[in-house]
Structure formats: structure tokens, C-alpha cells
Amino acid sequence: MTSQRASVVVTMLALSPGVPVTADQLVDELWADQPMANARNALQANVRRLRKLLQAVTGRDGAELLRTAGNGYLLDTPADSVDAQRFLELAAAGARLAGADPARAIDTLEAALDLWRGPALIDTCEGVRCRIQAAHLEERRITAYEDLTAAKLSVDAARVPVSELRQLADEHSGRERLSELLMLALYRDGRQAEALEVFHGARRRLAGDLGLEPGRALHHAYEAILRQDETLGEPRRVLARSAPALA
Incomplete structure (x- = not known):
């Protein structure tokens, strides 16, 4: 089982799959309120733990899936394999369909909202960046619900x-x-x-x-x-x- 800090690391990386997140950003998210002299070493320990877990779960080399990139790390996975990214894509597609094809918009927006299992990033949103991302996802959830309701009203x-x-x-x-x-x-x-x-x-x-x-x-x-x-x-x-x- 991942620790709380390891969960924060994988959340930060998963929110921008394929895009490097600097070690400084990760350290700041993890220990902004309690600066540590050996924060980099502690971050590396969390990354090693995550790599082992990801390898056990996916069968892929953990170091290839969670890659070192410059002065940071990136998660090498397609965006649509991350629920948050998939939700955002479906919500945007549903919004585009709402005017021209509300029936298809309903199906698309329901698929987007079905990805939710509770509040966004509920276990990892103590840091500033995760709180901002959680607020953004919650905002998009309400907007998607509004779009879905409008589409339903236009159909039945x-x-x-x-x-x-x-x-x-x-x-x-x-x-x-x-x-x-x-x-x-x-x-x-x-x-x-x-x-x-x-x-x-x-x-x-x-x-x-x-x-x-x-x-x-x-x-x-x-x-x-x-x-x-x-x-x-x-x-x-x-x-x-x-x-x-x-x-």
C-alpha cells in the first residue's frame, strides 16, 4: 500500500501524464509546511516505492512507467488512462455536442460523470497544487452536470x-x-x-x-x-x- 506522500506524488504526475513535474514542485507540495533538510532523499524514496508498486500492478518496468526527466519525474502513460483526464475529455466533448445533438451529449456527459467516485483527490489534496486541481475538477463536474441537465431538458x-x-x-x-x-x-x-x-x-x-x-x-x-x-x-x-x- 502506498503512503500518503507517495499517493501525492503519483497524483501530481497523473494530473499531467507525459509532462515532467520538477522535484522542487513535488517537494514543495509534500513538505511546504515543514521544510526538510533531506527532502530530496525522501522524495526519491517515495519514487522508488511507487516504481515497485506500479511494476507489480501493471507488469511494466516501474522505472520506465515513472521516469526521471531532467530535474524531475513524469508518468509515461496515455492521458485517457487517467480518470481525471478522461473525465475532462468527455465533459468537453459532451459540451460541444449539447447544441447540435443533445441525445449524444447525454450519453457522453453521463459517461463523464460516471467516472466520479467521490470528492476529487480526497486523499491527496492537502498541498496547494492538489487543492487547486481538486477545485478545478469539482468546478468541471458541476458544469458537466449543468450541461447534462440542459441536454435532458431539450430531449425530455x-x-x-x-x-x-x-x-x-x-x-x-x-x-x-x-x-x-x-x-x-x-x-x-x-x-x-x-x-x-x-x-x-x-x-x-x-x-x-x-x-x-x-x-x-x-x-x-x-x-x-x-x-x-x-x-x-x-x-x-x-x-x-x-x-x-x-x-
Whole structure:
């Protein structure tokens, strides 16, 4: 089993596969709060430990997989073999597909989000660089969820899990797009009053926390729901009334 510090080393290298990470960067990530006179030796010991583990797991020569490169190290592995990199690729592809082919976007974005098993880099994010990368991955996760929800709304609003979307909007109250999507999902579900209340709740939170008004997109969604703009799609209750009666 790898030590905590060895895990940090492999995480740093895996976040940029094929790209050298200097020994100074690794040392700073590992011991920034407690400088060590023999930090380089300790880093080399962690690298040796990792090489043995990687060789046992992959069958490849550990020194070839975790290579010395100049004044540092690199992980010689394809980017798409690292979950974080694969997620970023799929999330970007899904975002590109969202407008032209929302059905394919849904499949792609669901595949991206299925790679998550919990908070990003949860066991290795004590250092500054890993914390920054973890925050970036979490940001992209929420963006991918927003893109997925928008694609589902354009294909079939019934596929949107409203309770899950509401919880996420509450947890990330500063992200107006989540509130906008929640408003649309509620409206399409025939819950216009709830959709309007989401706007008022977001407005109160933004004013209280940041002294701001909702942005243009959220205002536009609110006004469109007030006038039941046909561009929003018909609420489910309207569809139910227009359905032919059963014989």
C-alpha cells in the first residue's frame, strides 16, 4: 500500500501524464509546511516505492512507467488512462455536442460523470497544487452536470431528477445556471409557482451573501415563466389536458 506522500506524488504526475513535474514542485507540495533538510532523499524514496508498486500492478518496468526527466519525474502513460483526464475529455466533448445533438451529449456527459467516485483527490489534496486541481475538477463536474441537465431538458424534461437538481442548486447557490435549470425543470413539470419561488430564493441569497442581483439569464427565465412563453415548452399539465381521451 502506498503512503500518503507517495499517493501525492503519483497524483501530481497523473494530473499531467507525459509532462515532467520538477522535484522542487513535488517537494514543495509534500513538505511546504515543514521544510526538510533531506527532502530530496525522501522524495526519491517515495519514487522508488511507487516504481515497485506500479511494476507489480501493471507488469511494466516501474522505472520506465515513472521516469526521471531532467530535474524531475513524469508518468509515461496515455492521458485517457487517467480518470481525471478522461473525465475532462468527455465533459468537453459532451459540451460541444449539447447544441447540435443533445441525445449524444447525454450519453457522453453521463459517461463523464460516471467516472466520479467521490470528492476529487480526497486523499491527496492537502498541498496547494492538489487543492487547486481538486477545485478545478469539482468546478468541471458541476458544469458537466449543468450541461447534462440542459441536454435532458431539450430531449425530455421528465428525465431530469428534480429533487437532485434542487439539492445541487441549494449546495451551489452562487451558480445561477443551476437555479435557471431548476426553474425550467419545475415549469416543464407543471409547477410554475415553485419555479418562480426558486428565482425569489436565489435573489434573496445573492442579495444577502454578495449584495448582487440575479444576472440577465436568470431574470430572462423568470420573465419567460411568468408569461408562459411558448419557447420554454409546454408544462406537463398542458400536455395531459391536450391528450386524447381513452375509449
